[in-house]
Amino acid sequence: MAALDATGARAPYSNFGAGVDISAPGGWTQDGNPAGGILQNTIDPETGASIFTSLQGTSMAAPHVAGVAALVKSAGIDDPDQIAEVLKKSARTMPGDELNHYGAGQLDAAAAVKLALQGNLNVRHFFGWLRDNGYLSLRFWFDGGAVALVPKIVMVLGSYLLAWFLRVYVPVSLPLVGGLVMGSTGLFFFQGFYMFDLPQYPFRILGSSIPEWGSAVQGSSALNPVFASVLVPFVLVALLLSYEGWKWFAVGAALGVAACLAVSAIAAPEMMGLGSGAIARLFLVINALLCFGLASLSAKAVHTRSAS
Numbered sequence: 001m002a003a004l005d006a007t008g009a010r011a012p013y014s015n016f017g018a019g020v021d022i023s024a025p026g027g028w029t030q031d032g033n034p035a036g037g038i039l040q041n042t043i044d045p046e047t048g049a050s051i052f053t054s055l056q057g058t059s060m061a062a063p064h065v066a067g068v069a070a071l072v073k074s075a076g077i078d079d080p081d082q083i084a085e086v087l088k089k090s091a092r093t094m095p096g097d098e099l100n101h102y103g104a105g106q107l108d109a110a111a112a113v114k115l116a117l118q119g120n121l122n123v124r125h126f127f128g129w130l131r132d133n134g135y136l137s138l139r140f141w142f143d144g145g146a147v148a149l150v151p152k153i154v155m156v157l158g159s160y161l162l163a164w165f166l167r168v169y170v171p172v173s174l175p176l177v178g179g180l181v182m183g184s185t186g187l188f189f190f191q192g193f194y195m196f197d198l199p200q201y202p203f204r205i206l207g208s209s210i211p212e213w214g215s216a217v218q219g220s221s222a223l224n225p226v227f228a229s230v231l232v233p234f235v236l237v238a239l240l241l242s243y244e245g246w247k248w249f250a251v252g253a254a255l256g257v258a259a260c261l262a263v264s265a266i267a268a269p270e271m272m273g274l275g276s277g278a279i280a281r282l283f284l285v286i287n288a289l290l291c292f293g294l295a296s297l298s299a300k301a302v303h304t305r306s307a308s
Contacts, residue, residue, distance in 0.1 A: 002102055003027070003061040006036045010101040014058060020103040021084075022091055026061035029054055068109045075116035090115045151263050155184040155209070158259030162292060163252070169299035175249040183233070183256020185209050210253060211260050214272075222270040225283065230290040233257050237298050251295050258291035 003014040003026020010016060011028045027038035037054030044051045065087065072083050090112040091105030159180040163170050170176065181187070186209040204216040210232050214224025233254035240246040265284035274280040 001058055001061055001065065003056070003058045004106060008106060011056065013056070014061075014101075016099055016101040018100060020100050022065060022087060022104050022107055023094075023102040024061035024064040024107040026058055027054070027056040029056050065107055068107055068112050071109060071113050072116045075113055077116050086112055086116050151267050155256070155259045155263045156181065158263060159184040159252075159256040162255045162258055162295070166255075166296055166299050169296075170251060170255075171248070173248050175246060176252040179249040179252020179254075180256040181252075183210050183253040183258075184260045185256075186212065209260050210257050211264065222272045223264065224272050225274060228261060228264070228271065228284065229287045230254075230257075230294060233291050233294055237294060241298060241301070247298075251298050254291045254295035254298065258288045258295065261285075261288035261291065 002016055002020045002023035003011045004023050005011045005026070005028035010023065011026050013028070014023075014026060025038060027036055029035075029037040034054030037056045038060040039052055040055045040060065041050065041052050042055070043049070044053075068087060069083050072086050077083055077086060087107065088104035090108050091103075092108050092111075093105040094102040163172075163176065163180065187206045205213060208216040211223060211228035213232075214227035215222060233250070236250040236253050240250040261284045265281045265288065270276040271280040271283065274283055
Protein backbone atom coordinates (compact mmCIF):
# COMPACT_ATOMS: atom_id res chain seq x y z
CA MET A 1 0.00 0.00 0.00
CA ALA A 2 1.20 3.48 -0.87
CA ALA A 3 0.58 6.70 1.02
CA LEU A 4 -0.58 9.96 -0.58
CA ASP A 5 0.23 13.48 0.53
CA ALA A 6 -2.30 16.30 0.83
CA THR A 7 -2.20 16.94 -2.94
CA GLY A 8 -2.95 13.32 -3.86
CA ALA A 9 0.59 12.59 -5.04
CA ARG A 10 2.72 9.79 -3.61
CA ALA A 11 4.26 10.90 -0.35
CA PRO A 12 8.11 11.00 -0.56
CA TYR A 13 8.52 8.45 2.22
CA SER A 14 6.05 5.96 0.70
CA ASN A 15 7.05 2.63 -0.74
CA PHE A 16 6.35 1.81 -4.38
CA GLY A 17 6.80 -1.02 -6.83
CA ALA A 18 5.35 -4.50 -7.30
CA GLY A 19 4.04 -4.80 -3.73
CA VAL A 20 1.71 -1.80 -3.97
CA ASP A 21 -1.95 -2.70 -4.54
CA ILE A 22 -3.62 0.68 -3.95
CA SER A 23 -2.84 4.14 -2.58
CA ALA A 24 -4.64 6.12 0.12
CA PRO A 25 -4.15 9.33 2.14
CA GLY A 26 -1.16 9.03 4.46
CA GLY A 27 -0.20 12.68 4.86
CA TRP A 28 3.16 14.42 4.80
CA THR A 29 4.28 16.72 7.57
CA GLN A 30 6.98 18.39 5.48
CA ASP A 31 9.61 20.18 7.57
CA GLY A 32 7.57 19.49 10.69
CA ASN A 33 4.52 21.34 9.37
CA PRO A 34 1.52 19.47 10.83
CA ALA A 35 -0.90 20.97 8.26
CA GLY A 36 -0.15 18.26 5.72
CA GLY A 37 -0.59 15.32 8.08
CA ILE A 38 -3.53 13.11 8.98
CA LEU A 39 -5.34 14.15 12.15
CA GLN A 40 -5.24 11.17 14.51
CA ASN A 41 -6.67 10.52 17.96
CA THR A 42 -3.92 8.77 19.88
CA ILE A 43 -2.16 8.54 23.25
CA ASP A 44 0.48 11.06 24.23
CA PRO A 45 3.55 8.89 25.06
CA GLU A 46 4.77 11.43 27.62
CA THR A 47 1.55 12.05 29.56
CA GLY A 48 -0.59 9.05 28.65
CA ALA A 49 -3.49 11.41 27.84
CA SER A 50 -5.77 11.11 24.81
CA ILE A 51 -4.82 13.75 22.22
CA PHE A 52 -5.36 14.67 18.59
CA THR A 53 -2.19 15.09 16.60
CA SER A 54 -1.05 15.25 12.98
CA LEU A 55 0.76 12.13 11.76
CA GLN A 56 2.04 10.67 8.51
CA GLY A 57 2.81 7.23 7.12
CA THR A 58 1.38 4.18 5.42
CA SER A 59 -0.04 3.42 8.86
CA MET A 60 -2.34 6.39 8.21
CA ALA A 61 -3.23 5.13 4.73
CA ALA A 62 -4.19 1.64 5.92
CA PRO A 63 -7.16 2.79 8.09
CA HIS A 64 -8.58 4.73 5.14
CA VAL A 65 -8.60 1.55 3.07
CA ALA A 66 -10.06 -0.45 5.97
CA GLY A 67 -12.84 2.11 6.37
CA VAL A 68 -13.82 1.96 2.70
CA ALA A 69 -13.66 -1.84 2.86
CA ALA A 70 -16.18 -1.67 5.69
CA LEU A 71 -18.46 0.50 3.52
CA VAL A 72 -18.23 -2.06 0.71
CA LYS A 73 -19.08 -4.84 3.16
CA SER A 74 -22.09 -2.89 4.41
CA ALA A 75 -23.28 -2.70 0.80
CA GLY A 76 -23.62 -6.48 0.81
CA ILE A 77 -20.27 -7.93 -0.31
CA ASP A 78 -18.87 -10.24 2.36
CA ASP A 79 -16.08 -12.12 0.61
CA PRO A 80 -12.65 -10.49 1.37
CA ASP A 81 -11.30 -11.17 -2.13
CA GLN A 82 -14.37 -9.57 -3.70
CA ILE A 83 -14.02 -6.55 -1.41
CA ALA A 84 -10.39 -6.14 -2.47
CA GLU A 85 -11.41 -6.42 -6.12
CA VAL A 86 -14.06 -3.71 -5.69
CA LEU A 87 -11.49 -1.39 -4.05
CA LYS A 88 -9.07 -1.86 -6.94
CA LYS A 89 -11.62 -1.57 -9.74
CA SER A 90 -13.14 1.59 -8.26
CA ALA A 91 -9.82 3.34 -7.59
CA ARG A 92 -8.94 6.46 -9.59
CA THR A 93 -6.29 5.32 -12.02
CA MET A 94 -3.12 7.37 -12.36
CA PRO A 95 -1.71 7.56 -15.93
CA GLY A 96 2.02 7.24 -16.55
CA ASP A 97 2.70 5.22 -13.41
CA GLU A 98 5.54 3.08 -14.76
CA LEU A 99 7.10 2.49 -11.32
CA ASN A 100 3.78 1.53 -9.73
CA HIS A 101 3.65 4.37 -7.24
CA TYR A 102 -0.13 4.04 -6.87
CA GLY A 103 -0.99 0.39 -7.58
CA ALA A 104 -4.56 0.17 -8.91
CA GLY A 105 -4.91 3.90 -8.26
CA GLN A 106 -6.11 6.31 -5.58
CA LEU A 107 -8.73 5.01 -3.14
CA ASP A 108 -12.22 6.31 -4.03
CA ALA A 109 -14.86 5.64 -1.35
CA ALA A 110 -17.88 6.87 -3.32
CA ALA A 111 -16.96 4.88 -6.44
CA ALA A 112 -16.30 1.76 -4.34
CA VAL A 113 -19.74 1.83 -2.72
CA LYS A 114 -21.43 2.56 -6.04
CA LEU A 115 -19.65 -0.39 -7.67
CA ALA A 116 -20.52 -2.65 -4.73
CA LEU A 117 -24.19 -1.83 -5.07
CA GLN A 118 -24.37 -2.52 -8.80
CA GLY A 119 -26.24 -5.74 -9.46
CA ASN A 120 -26.14 -6.58 -5.77
CA LEU A 121 -29.76 -5.90 -4.75
CA ASN A 122 -31.56 -9.07 -3.74
CA VAL A 123 -34.43 -9.88 -1.39
CA ARG A 124 -32.17 -10.00 1.68
CA HIS A 125 -30.67 -6.60 0.92
CA PHE A 126 -34.10 -5.13 0.20
CA PHE A 127 -35.48 -6.23 3.57
CA GLY A 128 -32.27 -5.06 5.21
CA TRP A 129 -32.85 -1.64 3.67
CA LEU A 130 -36.46 -1.66 4.91
CA ARG A 131 -35.30 -2.59 8.41
CA ASP A 132 -32.49 -0.02 8.54
CA ASN A 133 -34.85 2.77 7.48
CA GLY A 134 -37.54 1.82 9.98
CA TYR A 135 -40.10 0.66 7.41
CA LEU A 136 -40.62 -2.65 9.27
CA SER A 137 -41.58 -0.84 12.46
CA LEU A 138 -45.30 -0.96 13.25
CA ARG A 139 -45.00 2.49 14.78
CA PHE A 140 -43.73 3.83 11.45
CA TRP A 141 -46.83 2.61 9.63
CA PHE A 142 -49.55 3.18 12.21
CA ASP A 143 -48.48 6.15 14.30
CA GLY A 144 -48.06 8.84 11.66
CA GLY A 145 -51.55 10.34 11.45
CA ALA A 146 -53.58 12.77 13.53
CA VAL A 147 -54.61 9.80 15.64
CA ALA A 148 -52.72 6.57 16.36
CA LEU A 149 -53.51 2.93 15.70
CA VAL A 150 -55.81 2.13 18.65
CA PRO A 151 -58.13 5.11 18.07
CA LYS A 152 -58.23 4.27 14.36
CA ILE A 153 -59.35 0.72 15.13
CA VAL A 154 -62.03 2.13 17.42
CA MET A 155 -63.15 4.44 14.61
CA VAL A 156 -63.58 1.53 12.20
CA LEU A 157 -65.48 -0.53 14.77
CA GLY A 158 -67.54 2.50 15.73
CA SER A 159 -68.57 3.17 12.14
CA TYR A 160 -69.73 -0.45 11.78
CA LEU A 161 -71.57 -0.15 15.09
CA LEU A 162 -73.42 2.91 13.80
CA ALA A 163 -74.28 1.00 10.63
CA TRP A 164 -75.58 -1.83 12.82
CA PHE A 165 -77.96 0.62 14.52
CA LEU A 166 -79.36 1.39 11.08
CA ARG A 167 -79.30 -2.25 9.92
CA VAL A 168 -82.97 -2.10 8.89
CA TYR A 169 -82.21 0.64 6.39
CA VAL A 170 -78.54 0.01 5.52
CA PRO A 171 -77.69 -3.15 3.53
CA VAL A 172 -74.07 -4.27 3.83
CA SER A 173 -72.35 -3.76 0.49
CA LEU A 174 -68.93 -2.98 -0.91
CA PRO A 175 -69.72 0.73 -1.49
CA LEU A 176 -70.94 1.00 2.11
CA VAL A 177 -67.77 -0.62 3.46
CA GLY A 178 -65.65 1.69 1.29
CA GLY A 179 -67.50 4.71 2.65
CA LEU A 180 -67.14 3.52 6.24
CA VAL A 181 -63.37 3.07 5.84
CA MET A 182 -62.74 6.34 4.01
CA GLY A 183 -64.91 8.25 6.48
CA SER A 184 -63.41 6.73 9.62
CA THR A 185 -59.70 6.00 9.00
CA GLY A 186 -58.82 6.00 5.32
CA LEU A 187 -56.19 3.51 4.17
CA PHE A 188 -54.05 4.55 7.12
CA PHE A 189 -51.18 2.16 6.30
CA PHE A 190 -50.32 4.60 3.50
CA GLN A 191 -49.49 7.27 6.11
CA GLY A 192 -45.81 6.31 6.14
CA PHE A 193 -45.56 5.12 2.55
CA TYR A 194 -42.73 6.68 0.59
CA MET A 195 -41.74 5.88 -2.97
CA PHE A 196 -38.55 7.72 -3.88
CA ASP A 197 -39.26 10.94 -5.82
CA LEU A 198 -42.96 10.38 -6.57
CA PRO A 199 -45.40 13.03 -5.27
CA GLN A 200 -46.41 12.12 -1.73
CA TYR A 201 -49.79 13.92 -1.58
CA PRO A 202 -51.75 11.00 -3.14
CA PHE A 203 -50.40 8.66 -0.45
CA ARG A 204 -51.15 11.16 2.31
CA ILE A 205 -54.73 11.58 1.09
CA LEU A 206 -55.28 7.81 0.74
CA GLY A 207 -53.80 7.28 4.19
CA SER A 208 -56.12 9.81 5.82
CA SER A 209 -59.79 9.72 6.69
CA ILE A 210 -62.11 12.39 5.29
CA PRO A 211 -61.79 14.52 8.47
CA GLU A 212 -57.98 14.33 8.11
CA TRP A 213 -57.85 15.41 4.46
CA GLY A 214 -57.28 19.04 5.36
CA SER A 215 -54.45 18.06 7.71
CA ALA A 216 -52.84 15.89 5.03
CA VAL A 217 -52.88 18.65 2.42
CA GLN A 218 -51.58 21.29 4.83
CA GLY A 219 -48.96 18.98 6.36
CA SER A 220 -50.24 19.60 9.88
CA SER A 221 -51.37 17.35 12.72
CA ALA A 222 -54.25 19.70 13.53
CA LEU A 223 -57.66 18.88 12.10
CA ASN A 224 -59.18 21.36 9.67
CA PRO A 225 -62.73 22.28 10.86
CA VAL A 226 -63.97 22.38 7.25
CA PHE A 227 -63.12 18.70 6.66
CA ALA A 228 -63.66 17.54 10.25
CA SER A 229 -67.35 18.40 10.09
CA VAL A 230 -70.62 17.37 8.46
CA LEU A 231 -69.82 19.45 5.37
CA VAL A 232 -68.06 16.81 3.23
CA PRO A 233 -70.58 14.00 4.05
CA PHE A 234 -73.41 16.44 3.22
CA VAL A 235 -71.84 17.22 -0.17
CA LEU A 236 -71.33 13.50 -0.87
CA VAL A 237 -74.94 12.69 0.02
CA ALA A 238 -76.22 15.57 -2.13
CA LEU A 239 -74.17 14.45 -5.13
CA LEU A 240 -74.44 10.66 -4.87
CA LEU A 241 -77.79 9.83 -3.29
CA SER A 242 -79.51 9.52 -6.65
CA TYR A 243 -76.90 7.11 -8.05
CA GLU A 244 -77.53 3.44 -7.40
CA GLY A 245 -73.90 2.41 -7.28
CA TRP A 246 -72.68 5.26 -5.06
CA LYS A 247 -75.50 6.19 -2.66
CA TRP A 248 -74.39 3.67 -0.04
CA PHE A 249 -70.82 4.97 -0.26
CA ALA A 250 -72.15 8.40 0.73
CA VAL A 251 -74.15 6.90 3.62
CA GLY A 252 -71.11 4.88 4.74
CA ALA A 253 -68.87 7.95 4.55
CA ALA A 254 -71.27 9.89 6.77
CA LEU A 255 -71.28 7.07 9.34
CA GLY A 256 -67.49 6.75 9.15
CA VAL A 257 -66.97 10.47 9.66
CA ALA A 258 -69.39 10.36 12.62
CA ALA A 259 -67.27 7.64 14.26
CA CYS A 260 -64.03 9.47 13.49
CA LEU A 261 -65.25 12.75 14.93
CA ALA A 262 -66.67 11.07 18.04
CA VAL A 263 -63.39 9.28 18.81
CA SER A 264 -61.42 12.42 17.98
CA ALA A 265 -63.55 14.35 20.48
CA ILE A 266 -62.42 11.92 23.17
CA ALA A 267 -58.79 12.00 22.05
CA ALA A 268 -59.10 15.81 21.68
CA PRO A 269 -56.61 16.41 18.84
CA GLU A 270 -55.72 19.99 18.09
CA MET A 271 -58.04 21.77 15.67
CA MET A 272 -57.09 24.73 13.52
CA GLY A 273 -58.53 27.89 15.01
CA LEU A 274 -60.29 26.04 17.83
CA GLY A 275 -57.40 24.71 19.88
CA SER A 276 -57.69 21.42 21.76
CA GLY A 277 -60.01 22.27 24.60
CA ALA A 278 -63.74 22.20 25.30
CA ILE A 279 -64.69 24.23 22.22
CA ALA A 280 -62.96 21.77 19.91
CA ARG A 281 -64.57 18.80 21.68
CA LEU A 282 -68.03 20.36 21.45
CA PHE A 283 -67.53 21.12 17.77
CA LEU A 284 -66.55 17.51 17.04
CA VAL A 285 -69.42 16.03 19.08
CA ILE A 286 -72.04 18.23 17.40
CA ASN A 287 -70.75 17.39 13.95
CA ALA A 288 -70.56 13.68 14.79
CA LEU A 289 -74.26 13.76 15.73
CA LEU A 290 -75.08 15.71 12.57
CA CYS A 291 -73.23 13.14 10.44
CA PHE A 292 -75.09 10.26 12.09
CA GLY A 293 -78.40 12.07 11.59
CA LEU A 294 -77.54 12.75 7.95
CA ALA A 295 -76.69 9.07 7.38
CA SER A 296 -79.89 7.98 9.13
CA LEU A 297 -82.12 10.29 7.10
CA SER A 298 -80.39 9.38 3.86
CA ALA A 299 -80.65 5.64 4.50
CA LYS A 300 -84.35 5.93 5.39
CA ALA A 301 -84.97 8.02 2.27
CA VAL A 302 -83.31 5.43 0.06
CA HIS A 303 -85.18 2.60 1.82
CA THR A 304 -88.51 4.37 1.46
CA ARG A 305 -87.88 5.11 -2.22
CA SER A 306 -86.92 1.48 -2.88
CA ALA A 307 -90.02 0.17 -1.04
CA SER A 308 -92.34 2.38 -3.05
